[in-house]
Amino acid sequence: MQQIPALAGRKLVFFALAAILLIWAILGLDWWSINRQFSADFTDSSGEFLGVATPSWGFLLFAIGLVVTLLIVEGCRLLFGVRAQANSQLALQRRIIDHASEAMILTDGAQRILTVNAAFEQTTGYAASEVLGQTPTMLSAGHQGLNLHRNIWDFVAENGHWEGEVWDRRKDGTIYPKHMRITAIRDEAGQASHFVATFADISEAKAEAERFDYLAHHDQLTNLPNRLALDGHLETLLDGAVPGINRLALLIIDLDNFKTVNDSLGHHAGDRLLAELARRMGGEMDRATRLFRLGGDEFVVVFDQLDRDAAVTALVDRLARAIGLPCDIDGHTLHCTPSIGISLYPEDGRDGLTLIRNADAAMYAAKAAGRNNHQFFAESMNAAANKRLHLESELWRALAENQLVLHYQPQIDLLNGKVVGVEALVRWAHPLRGMIAPADFIPVAEECGLILPLGHWVLLTACRQVRSWLDAGIDMGEMAVNISAHQFRQPDFVQTVQRVLAETGLPANRLELEITESTVMHGVDSAIQTLAQLKAMGVRLAIDDFGTGYSSLSYLRRFPLDRLKIDRSFLADVDTDPDAASLVTSIVMLGRSLGLQLVAEGVENFAQAEFLRTLECERVQGFHFYQPVSAEEVVGFGRCEEYVALPA
Missing domain, CATH: 1.10.287 (Helix Hairpins)
Structure with a gap:
């Protein structure tokens, strides 16, 4: 031509x-x-x-x-x-x-190939000379059948065009998907004299789409299906499920105290731990179970074709054992425990959202029961979950509307009976429910992220109060303030304390920060550095709830501390249990050997006070002496020459 x-x-x-x-x-x-x-x-x-x-x-x-x-x-x-x-x-x-990037074929009215372009040769591997005079069906992959190609060309002859996706075979035998458009060229009489087909290899586009779909439905860290995949899986299962015939279980698994790993060892260690635990739990799955990562340290197991509740309990036991095995992460041997909530279909819900919500309520019930256990959903848990959610919402409002107040409990010098310090204790003055104890809202504040602004408010308010007393000529001794683990692990915590002291004008030696034993034992080197900076400022430091954690004597000697506070749980039976008395005696002797003052909290009767007096424990506090009261009331206690013992 x-x-x-x-x-x-x-x-x-x-x-x-x-x-x-x-x-x-x-x-x-x-x-x-x-x-x-x-x-x-x-x-x-x-x-x-x-x-x-x-x-x-x-x-x-x-x-x-x-x-x-x-x-x-x-x-x-x-x-x-x-x-x-x-x-x-x-x-x-x-x-x-x-x-052109798209391959092109020109055929006559009988679908015989007249010419092709370079993109055709590159895509199919065929040279133009090998296909001229042939029909496009020679490119068919085969598994779709030749009838498909014939039907396509017949459709074009009738309608003038066709567009869609087909699978074809290259010269080397590889099968690939392509998107093709075919258009008929009609002569003056309106008859199809020629056909033009254009197509493009969409293998990479389909692979990319599949990759995006995988990423959209899987967690990148653990490669487990994610929440989106869980929703789709539940929808598929429940659409075909018949109540009374089909049963399934949904388990939500939350790792206890996982945040401690992130806070002490860093998120890299936390990610490695999550990946390892996901691998272990995945090894416990079978055809009837599927594991998902819900987010953070929460996982979900869907147990399909459930025949008896005992099978769920057996699965929970296997998962708990797998999770409980020690993990060596960056030279640290870590132990994890799970809190597991379980909901059942159709008893606890007939849609995915309800099953997830109820399993979540059961998981929180497992945490409230002491963690490291499992709970099946009960209707009463919903009331508790709703109460917690309502409490969280109200707590945000409480901080914004100044509903929180500080009460102060005096610390007594057992040798002379005088008030030598006070501990600031936060209370929630709810407009409808009255005074709410910290045990009822501090855990909620920690979970919802409110503990940082709340803790800062307590520190600032307490320091302002001491400054106000000093300006009025009132000496209440040192102000002890509890510091949460979240506060202590903030990178700018030392600078925050400096700013509070500068803003209030309070001498640093008038402030005592109480930090729990478990807080300083996570990330020991970092904790020692923070404590040393606070000590250099003149702030006094105390270990709160001593004896309830797992600190070793070698670490304890490295901490620049001033006091140890003996936890109230050890004093409960010192007047009746020789073992308890021996334990408290050992703690007092340990503190004295380290050159630290001792403060016993939770002293509630005369016998406990006398026992501590025989041990020459320097300071005590508790209901036997004074209850936590407002700033105005505690001033009166401080002006007494000696304490007035409350009835036993």
């Missing part, structure tokens, strides 16, 4: 030259005939007439020939110009087609 334009050009040149030669031959013949005519008719005439007439006819014929020749040459030039422009446009169109 490419030789036709060149052949047409040569023919045009040949005919143009032939026309010019013919015209000049005719003109030459006419000129010769005219000369001969004149020669015959005017032989007797003077040479003067012939000399004038003959040249004039010759000049006229020459002029006519020259004009006609020039017209033919100019016409040929114009035709060659048009032809060159047309060839240029055709060449450009061909280059565009060859450089």
Whole structure:
């Protein structure tokens, strides 16, 4: 087909030259005939007439020939110009087609391939010479059947176009998906004379779509299905489930005290721990169970085709054992325990959202029961969960509306009976429910993220109160303030204390920070550095609830402490239990050997006070001496020469 334009050009040149030669031959013949005519008719005439007439006819014929020749040459030039422009446009169109990213096929009305472009050769692996005269069905992958291709072409012949996705086979045998468009080219009679098909390999696009779909439905850290996948899985299961016939269980697994790992060892260690525990739990799954990561340190197990509740309990036991095995993370041996909540279909819910919500309520019940256990959902748990949610909402409002107040419990010097310090204890003065104890709302504040602003408010308010007493000439001794683990582990905690002291103008030695034993034992080196900075400022430091944690004597000696506070749980039976008395005696002796003062909290009767007096424990506090009261009331206690013992 490419030789036709060149052949047409040569023919045009040949005919143009032939026309010019013919015209000049005719003109030459006419000129010769005219000369001969004149020669015959005017032989007797003077040479003067012939000399004038003959040249004039010759000049006229020459002029006519020259004009006609020039017209033919100019016409040929114009035709060659048009032809060159047309060839240029055709060449450009061909280059565009060859450089198109989509493969193209041109077939005749019988679907025989007439031409293909470069993208076709690159996509299919076939050279143009291998497919010319063939039909596109030669590219069929086979597993969809030839009927599909025939049906497509029949549809195009009838409707003029088709677009969709098909699978084809390359020359090397590999099967690939492609998106194809076919358009019919109709002649003047409206019949399909040719077909143009364009297609593109969409293997990478489909792989990318599948990757995005995987990422959308899976957790990147553990590669477990995520919450979105869980919702889809539950919807599929429950759509086909029949209450009374089908049963399933949903387990929510929360790792106890996981935040401690992140806070003490960093999120990298926490991520490694999560990945390891996910691997272990995944090993306990079978055909009837599927593991998901809900988010953070929470996992979900869906137990399909449940036949008896005992199977759930057996699964819980296996999961608890797998989670409880020690994990070596960055040189630290970590032990984890789970709190597991369980809801059942159809008893506890007939849709995924309800099952998740009720299992979550059961999980919180497991935490409230002491952690490291499992609980099946009960309707009463919903009331507790709603109460907790309501309490969380109200707590945010309480801080914004100044509903929180501080009460102060005096610390007594057992040697002289005088008030030597006070401990600030936060209370919630609820407008409807009255005074709420910290044990009822501090855990909620820790879970909902309110503990940081609440703790800062307590520290600032307590320091302002001591400054106010000093300005009024009232000496209540040191102000002890409890510091939460979240506060202590903040990178700017030392700077926060400095700002509070500067803002209130309180001498640093008037402030005592009480930090729990478990707080300082997570990230010991960091804790020692923080305590040393606070100590350098002049702030006094005490370990709260001493004996309830797991601190070792070697670490304890490294902490720059001033006091140990003996937890109230050890004093409960010192007057009746020799073992309890021996334990408290050992703690007092340990503190004294470390050069630390001892403060016993929770002293509630005379016998406990006398026992501590025999041990020469320096300070005590508890209901036997004074209850926590407002700032105005505690001032009166401080002005007494000695304490007034409350009834036992």
